[in-house]
Amino acid sequence: xxxxxxxxxxxxxxxxxxxxxxxxxxxxxxxxxxxxxxxxxxxxxxxxxxxxxxxxxxxxxxxxxxxxxxxxxxxxxxxxxxxxxxxxxxxxxxxxxxxxxxxxxxxxxxxxxxxxxxxxxxxxxxxxxxxxxxxxxxxxxxxxxxxxxxxxxxxxxxxxxxxxxxxxxxxxxxxxxxxxxxxxxxxxxxxxxxxxxxxxxxxxxxxxxxxxxxxxxxxxxxxxxxxxxxxxxxxxxxxxxxxxxxxxxxxxxxxxxxxxxxxxxxxxxxxxxxxxxxxxxxxxxxxxxxxxxxxxxxxxxxxxxxxxxxxxxxxxxxxxxxxxxxxxxxxxxxxxxxxxxxxxxxxxxxxxxxxxxxxxxxxxxxxxxxxxxxxxxxxxxxxxxxxxxxxxxxxxxxxxxxxxxx
Numbered sequence: 001x002x003x004x005x006x007x008x009x010x011x012x013x014x015x016x017x018x019x020x021x022x023x024x025x026x027x028x029x030x031x032x033x034x035x036x037x038x039x040x041x042x043x044x045x046x047x048x049x050x051x052x053x054x055x056x057x058x059x060x061x062x063x064x065x066x067x068x069x070x071x072x073x074x075x076x077x078x079x080x081x082x083x084x085x086x087x088x089x090x091x092x093x094x095x096x097x098x099x100x101x102x103x104x105x106x107x108x109x110x111x112x113x114x115x116x117x118x119x120x121x122x123x124x125x126x127x128x129x130x131x132x133x134x135x136x137x138x139x140x141x142x143x144x145x146x147x148x149x150x151x152x153x154x155x156x157x158x159x160x161x162x163x164x165x166x167x168x169x170x171x172x173x174x175x176x177x178x179x180x181x182x183x184x185x186x187x188x189x190x191x192x193x194x195x196x197x198x199x200x201x202x203x204x205x206x207x208x209x210x211x212x213x214x215x216x217x218x219x220x221x222x223x224x225x226x227x228x229x230x231x232x233x234x235x236x237x238x239x240x241x242x243x244x245x246x247x248x249x250x251x252x253x254x255x256x257x258x259x260x261x262x263x264x265x266x267x268x269x270x271x272x273x274x275x276x277x278x279x280x281x282x283x284x285x286x287x288x289x290x291x292x293x294x295x296x297x298x299x300x301x302x303x304x305x306x307x308x309x310x311x312x313x314x315x316x317x318x319x320x321x322x323x324x325x326x327x328x329x330x331x332x333x334x335x336x337x338x339x340x341x342x343x344x345x346x347x348x349x350x351x352x353x354x355x356x357x358x359x360x361x362x363x364x365x366x367x368x369x370x371x372x373x374x375x376x377x378x379x380x381x382x383x384x385x386x387x388x389x390x391x392x393x394x395x396x397x398x399x400x401x402x403x404x405x406x
Contacts, residue, residue, distance in 0.1 A: 056239070063148070067111035067115050069232045073225060078209070080123070081210055084098055096136060096187070104141045112147075112148060113290075121333050124334070131334050133192060149171060166362055170355045171312060171316060175316075260281070266284055275309060276303065282294075282297035283313065286317060289320075290315060313348040315351065316350070317345070
């Protein structure tokens with residue numbers, strides 16, 4: 001009997017999946033094409049990489065750094081456990097997640113992508129939620145930054161500060177709607193046990209949970225702060241790498257004409273959905289990267305309502321660049337990325353549908369404003385203020401949870 005080297009099955013067939021092999025071939029081909037383009041067009045690759053680096057340094061880094069540092073410190077101090085005890089009566093019936101998810105929701109809604117996924121992964125690693133609950137939580141707490149929607153999109157792209165309330169309200173309403181829908185995801189899965197009730201006042205039990213969590217952590221304050229800064233910078237470096245990578249990838253699709261060909265085919269689908277066909281290319285660009293897509297939606301030749309609907313859908317979808325960041329942040333856990341991607345599709349559809357409804361309630365002024373975009377220091381100061389606002393929201397939610405407990 002001839003020796004088969006141990007790689008063939010009983011009938012002489014390779015045991016690996018044919019579909020898996022096809023996927024490997026496709027990914028390898030894309031990687032080769034990506035590398036060849038950078039060799040043939042070094043100037044285009046360099047300029048797009050520099051643009052991605054500028055976006056990361058001037059916008060993403062100062063906007064997210066305070067939230068990453070602050071959230072790491074708060075988790076080390078046991079604040080998550082405190083919120084978990086107090087807000088269990090609120091988060092469980094509404095979103096079917098533990099009370100500790102309130103911390104992720106507060107920080108995620110206030111800070112923007114991808115901090116919701118970072119904190120959800122931390123909760124999962126600390127066994128504060130199970131797999132199904134983590135998948136529900138990451139689906140609606142990973143949202144856009146309010147400063148990005150009000151400053152970069154409304155003022156910087158649409159040149160109309162009157163569209164900011166429409167975009168933000170449609171975005172957050174659709175996000176909470178996704179949370180209500182995702183509460184039924186794997187609804188038969190077991191629940192994480194609620195904090196035990198000893199008959200003591202809820203804030204007393206929450207304080208005990210905070211002290212116990214701090215005791216188990218055990219790191220001195222100096223080491224805790226150093227670890228928080230180190231982890232925050234590492235996460236931001238990873239995010240910056242993805243932003244630069246997808247900036248170059250989008251430039252490739254533009255240079256070779258793939259976006260133009262796809263836009264012609266997508267225009268018919270967009271028309272069926274009720275949007276102006278001129279928004280098709282902006283939506284395709286937004287599938288890859290959120291900033292480029294929203295800017296294209298703002299300047300496309302379509303009525304304002306259609307442009308706002310397209311921008312809302314792009315912001316809710318967030319782009320494959322953010323999806324890749326989320327996938328990297330949940331590495332090391334058993335959280336499945338597929339429910340998150342499905343939730344992003346639902347979020348995009350709901351955001352686009354809510355936009356004209358919000359416009360009917362909040363008519364948009366047609367006055368155009370020309371304001372400079374916020375500087376690095378403006379973003380940093382705004383990020384700290386939003387972090388404090390999220391902390392205040394968490395305290396208020398704790399008070400509401402205590403009242404509901406009664």
